[in-house]
Amino acid sequence: MSKRAIGLLDSGVGGLTVMKEAMKQLPNESFYYIGDTARCPYGPRPKEQVKEFTWDLTNFLLEKNIKMLVIACNTATAAALPELKKQLDIPVVGVILPGSRAAIKTTKDNRIGVIGTDGTILSGEYRRAITKKQATANVFSQACPKFVPLVESNQLNSSIAKKVVTESLQNLKKQKVDTLVLGCTHYPLLRPLIQNVMGKEVTLIDSGAETVNEVSMLLDYYDMAEVKTDEVNERKFYTTGSVNMFKEIASSWLEMNEIEVEQVSIDRLKGLKVK
């Protein structure tokens, strides 16, 4: 029997930061990744629409018989996780709780910053998750709506990127947080710039990388982990947008020379009715 893959979805290339950690921690597993680049960013969209788009991507992955779904996008997690967990019969993992747990474990002064898209910050999900576990935590949130477009256009170190990151974090920097959650899976691609602005004494939490610990745990918990075999592990990438741009960012970020990226039209997604 061929291996069943783990499915990851994101609004674009951000979830690749989760993918990178997943390939490292779970070398025996196969992965399918879909990025909705054509409709990115999700951040400014209304919750109902984000939910609808997330279902489109989910149905695409379900058709490929995935064994676990990772919502590798904070905006989609905030909008759709409870519904997906309830309705799917495979384990579903989001990125907000793992990031929140890691922040609580890391902070010493109980001053935690969270940055994310408008959708994520407005949802209040990080604040809720953190203060639910640690009532005394001070959470300082800042939406950074300009970050995702920078990453999607592969401007990771341009002078514009530096300017945008510096300006976006100016208010948050004054709050003297000791821990900052990168509450959007695109943001680790801007990590050097963010660290530089916040200062090296602030610990950055990569919500996506933390999520992989949860995936690994659940694979064990449900006894679903793959044992090493001679079969080649699949790593397949799909995008609703430009294959070339996706390939450029993905091969550089994942340090892979050969990367298989297929374009999937929105029409094809809309034609799916698995659930």
Place this chain on the structure above:
Amino acid sequence: MSKRAIGLLDSGVGGLTVMKEAMKQLPNESFYYIGDTARCPYGPRPKEQVKEFTWDLTNFLLEKNIKMLVIACNTATAAALPELKKQLDIPVVGVILPGSRAAIKTTKDNRIGVIGTDGTILSGEYRRAITKKQATANVFSQACPKFVPLVESNQLNSSIAKKVVTESLQNLKKQKVDTLVLGCTHYPLLRPLIQNVMGKEVTLIDSGAETVNEVSMLLDYYDMAEVKTDEVNERKFYTTGSVNMFKEIASSWLEMNEIEVEQVSIDRLKGLKVK
């Protein structure tokens, strides 16, 4: 509605190392702990008997309406985890998989040592769990049957303890492992001695502490985590053996002045028939 507690069981005081980390990471939760001190150690006993004893403790905790069971004992995990997971309708967590995952993440040279009781080492569960995930890992196992009696008699730093630890680890030390799993929840109480013999370049993995990450994750995953309330969180301790000795070790290890310990007879345990 009163909070439902998390139940922890161990052959004796070893699981207190899990308890300590649990109280730190999960301050809003209530905990019931039972240590089977009267029948400790479990390590040299046949698997079927360990399984039977583990069921006795489990039934005691189930009667108290726990919401999750932590088998805070490696020997009991090796003997009874699959059966308990299958038969209970609450989440059940063992200590072997979390310790194995942490070892794989930590090792750089792929040379991992595992120490535990006879029962744990003979079961081969650590070797199986580690090599399943990381086929190239070299696992060096060593049973240390003399460690648990040292801990249960509160000899954590005596000259006898030093001699026993040095002699028990002599062979393992030659294997040049870079990571050593403390595959028995009693062993973190001997940590300074073990670290001293192995050398400070060897990273010690506390299987119990790692387990708490899994407990925390599952509480979130199943949406069972407690929110802070004004109710006092319960921390209740039960032992089948001497209350005084248990109290002495527990209050020192957990750094608690007031500790409520109740004696439970084996007859009482045998009279329980929840499952």
